[in-house]
Amino acid sequence: MSTPADVIRLPTPAPPRFSAIRALRLGDVPMVPLAILGVIALVAVFANQLAPHNPEIGSLTARFKPPFWVKGGSTEYLLGTDQLGRDVLSRLIFGARVSMVVGFTAVFFAGIVGTILGIVSGYLGGWVDQVIMRITDTWLALPALMFAIFLASIVGPSMWNIVIILGLVYWTRYARVIRGEVLSLKEREFVRLAIVAGCSKLTIMRRHILPNVINSAVVLGTLMLGVVIITEATLSFLGVGVPPPEPAWGLMLSDGKQGLMVGYWWLTVFPGGCIVLMVLSANLLGDWLRVKFDPQLRQL
C-alpha cells in the first residue's frame, strides 16, 4: 500500500557533488586579473629578497642606463636606471609595496568609516541621518582629487598621511550606497522581529544589518581600489603624496618626466605600465564581483 506522500513524490534532482568546489570553480573567476594582483602582492611581500639593488641608493656613474635589450644597457640593471642611477626594477618592486599598502589600507579605512556612518545614518534616520547625509553630500561635491591635494598640503607628505587622507576623501562613497541598502533592509521582516524580540538598536545594527551590507561594502571596496591607487599615484606625482626618496610608482613617473623629452622612455613606460596593470586588474575583479554578488549595484 502506498501512502499519498509516495504517490506525489517528485523525482528530486541529485544534489550536485563537490558543491563547495563548484562554488569556487575557476571557470568564471577572472583568473588573469586575480593572478596579476596576486603577483603584485607577492612581489610587495618579498621585495627585500627580489630586488637586485637598493631602491633608494644609486650610483651616479650609472645614470640613465637604458633597459638591457637596448644598446648601452646592461644585465646589471635589467630595466635601466633613473636620473640618480637607481635601479628601475628595484624601485618598481618596492613601489608595489607602497601601492599595495596604501591601496588596501585606505580602502579598508574608508570602508569602515563609510559603512558605520551609512548604517547609523540609514537605521537611525531623523536628524542623525540629515547631519551625516548633508556632510556626505558636501564632501562628495568637492572633487576628490582637489580635496586630497588640499588635505595633503596641510598635513605634509608621508605614506600614512596619504592613507588617512584617502580614507577621509572616499568614505562618502560607501556611506551613500550602504545607507540606501539599510533603508530597504530595515523594513524587512527579520529586523522587525528583532525589534519585537527586544534587541537594542546597537545590536540590530551590528548583528542584523551589518552582515547584510558587508557584501556590498566588499564589492565597493574592490571597485574603489583602482580609484584609490590612481589618486595615490596622482598625489605622489604632484609632490604631495609619498615623499622622495621612497619608491612609489607615481613618484617615479614624476621623476621620469624630466627625462621624457630626451627620450628616456623607460622611466615613464614601466611605472605607468605597473599602475595600469594593477588598476585594470582591480577594476576587472570589482566588475566581476559586482555582477556576481550584488545585482543591485550593477547600475553603479
Next chain:
Amino acid sequence: MRQYVIRRVGYCLLSLFLLSLTIFFFVRVTGDPATLLVEPGASDADIAAIHHHFGLDQPLWTQYGLFVWSLAHGDLGQSFYYQTPVMELYLQRLPNSLLLAFVAMALSLLIGIPSGILASVRVGGFWDGFGKLFSLLGLSLPSFLVGLLLILVFSVYLGWLPSSGAGGPLHLIMPAFALGWYFAASHMRLTRSSMLDVLGSEYIKLARLKGLPQSLVIAKHAFKNALIPVLTLAGINLVIMVNVAVVVEVVFAWPGIGRLLYEGITFRDFPIVQGVVILGGAMIVIVNLFVDILYAVIDPRIRLES
C-alpha cells in the same frame, strides 16, 4: 515650485556653510595655521605678528566669523609668491582653464556619444564589446599617464605637437585629449544606457511599427531624447573638468587654475591652495543648484515630489 527652489537654495547654502567649516576646521585641527601662513623660515616674532594680524589669537568662533566675512567679500588672502590677491590670480588663469575644459568636453562628447549609440544599437555586438573595453581603459588609465604617453609619442618621437605651454590650437590637442579621455568613457556609458532606456519605450515601438527604417528611428526619435541626461551630465562635468585638470595642466605646463594650485603646493603658498579649493567647491555646489532647478523646470514630477 517656489517651495522647491527655496528648499534647494537652502541646501546649497548649507553645503557652502559645511564647505567653509570643513576647510576652516582642517586647517586648524592639523596644527598651527600660522605655520602655513608664514613664508618658510620665518622667525618667532614673525609668527606672533601673523597670529595677531590674522586674528589667530582670538576665540575660534570669532576666527570663523572673520574667515566667512572675508570669503563673502571675495577676499581669499594674498599670495606669498606673487604678492597679489589670490582672487586676481584665479581670475587671470580661469579663461585658460575654461578653454581647455571646453575643448576637452567637445572631444569627449564627439567620442562618447557616437560610440555610446553604436554600442546601444546592438547589445552584445562588436561595438558594445569595443565600448566596454574603451570605458574600462578610460577608468583605468590615469590622465597624467595618458598625457605622458602622448608626449612621448607625438612630441618626442614624431615631433608633431608641442609638449608644453599655451599658444596656438596645436598646444591644445594633447592636453584636451588627456583630460577628455576619462570623461569620454563616462559619456559613452551614459549615452549607451540612456539610449537603451529610450529604445525600450512605447513611442519607439510605434515608430518601428509605422515601418520607419532603423537609421531614422535611431537618429531622429531615440537620439534626441537620449541626449538629455548626457548633456546634463556634460554640464556638471565641465565644472568638474576645470577643477580636476591639475595633473593634466602640470604635465603640459598649461597656465590654468590647476597649474596655479600646483604652484601653490610647490612654493608652499598656502593662500593659493586654500583659495583654489574653496572656489572650486563653491563653483560645483552652485552649478548643482542650477541643475536641480533646471530639472524641476523641465520635469514637473521632480518639483511635486517633495
